Amino acid sequence: MTNLLFHNVEFCKSLYIVYLGLQILMLQFLIIMNKANLCYYICMKTLARFIQTKRNEMGYTQKGLAIAANISVDIVEEVEAGKELFLSVTVRQALAKALKCEPDEIKAFEKDIASAIVSPEIIESLKQLILNGAGGLKCPKCGAPLDTRIARMYDLEDNLILHPKAHCTKCPFQIHS
Numbered sequence: 001m002t003n004l005l006f007h008n009v010e011f012c013k014s015l016y017i018v019y020l021g022l023q024i025l026m027l028q029f030l031i032i033m034n035k036a037n038l039c040y041y042i043c044m045k046t047l048a049r050f051i052q053t054k055r056n057e058m059g060y061t062q063k064g065l066a067i068a069a070n071i072s073v074d075i076v077e078e079v080e081a082g083k084e085l086f087l088s089v090t091v092r093q094a095l096a097k098a099l100k101c102e103p104d105e106i107k108a109f110e111k112d113i114a115s116a117i118v119s120p121e122i123i124e125s126l127k128q129l130i131l132n133g134a135g136g137l138k139c140p141k142c143g144a145p146l147d148t149r150i151a152r153m154y155d156l157e158d159n160l161i162l163h164p165k166a167h168c169t170k171c172p173f174q175i176h177s
């Protein structure tokens with residue numbers, strides 16, 4: 001009898017671990033989709049516009065900019081079409097020099113907008129995982145380990161309410177509910 005009970009408990013535990021694993025996989029999927037979509041729709045469009053505007057201000061054609069920056073015209077075309085997601089340091093510096101701006105100005109368009117937005121689904125999924133006791137969670141913005149905890153609070157009627165909390169060990173990302 002005790003043996004059977006023990007087996008059942010073990011079985012439930014392994015089921016639970018599988019369940020947590022699936023939740024984490026789902027979260028990672030959401031994070032990837034989040035990054036891909038937002039990069040494409042917001043961030044890269046903005047980078048494209050920034051480069052295009054600067055180029056027009058300087059009076060360059062796409063080819064002219066490529067020559068001035070000593071990079072391939074394909075790169076200029078892809079950046080302006082919103083296809084090139086992140087620039088290499090060399091390309092960024094070359095573009096900045098030709099466009100008479102700081103490399104950091106360009107970099108801001110590459111990265112900050114893409115990582116500034118974490119979708120509500122990801123936040124919700126993270127909250128569930130914290131409540132379920134999943135450990136080793138990673139920040140959806142930068143990938144650094146998340147510090148997580150569950151705050152126990154009581155409402156006016158003395159009901160215990162669990163609030164999942166998290167903050168990133170590296171960047172300003174946090175969940176406070």
Ligand SMILES: [Zn+2]
Pocket residue numbers: 139140141142143144168169170171172173
């Ligand atoms: Zn972070």
